[in-house]
Amino acid sequence: MLQLNLAAVIKARGIQKPTAYLVNMGFSHDLATRLANNKVGTLRLSQIEKLCYHLNCSPNDLLTWTPGKNQVVADNHPLQKLRRTNDPDSMQLLKEMPYDELLALSRKIQEEKETNAE
Numbered sequence: 001m002l003q004l005n006l007a008a009v010i011k012a013r014g015i016q017k018p019t020a021y022l023v024n025m026g027f028s029h030d031l032a033t034r035l036a037n038n039k040v041g042t043l044r045l046s047q048i049e050k051l052c053y054h055l056n057c058s059p060n061d062l063l064t065w066t067p068g069k070n071q072v073v074a075d076n077h078p079l080q081k082l083r084r085t086n087d088p089d090s091m092q093l094l095k096e097m098p099y100d101e102l103l104a105l106s107r108k109i110q111e112e113k114e115t116n117a118e
Contacts, residue, residue: 004038005064005084009055012090025054 010018022032027047034040035051043051048059055061065082067073073080094102 001068002063002065002082004035004040004043005062006035006051007038008064008084009057009061010036013055025050 007018010021015021018036019029019032022035023029025032027035027050031040048062051062052058060082063082064084065079067079097105
């Protein structure tokens with residue numbers, strides 16, 4: 001089953017008030033509430049694009065996939081890339097990381113950004 005993964009993306013971005021954030025993006029309060037709680041079944045492409053733009057992500061980041069009970073899908077099937085079995089709580093990991101490791105991670109991220117910019 002394909003499902004929205006927006007709550008995890010919002011949490012990873014450190015957004016404390018997701019509904020307010022989504023309303024500020026231009027979504028109605030009702031839709032923003034449903035989006036923040038992953039309780040929306042249909043999204044227009046323009047809405048997906050808006051979410052991706054503001055959250056700096058791709059449509060794949062907004063989706064998660066779980067095979068049905070009796071559904072057998074090959075390991076190399078593209079849908080497997082959307083499985084999110086153990087998404088880490090990145091904010092918690094960063095909070096618990098020793099300062100020297102956090103600095104090393106920061107340097108590594110900066111190096112990666114510079115490499116990708118070239």
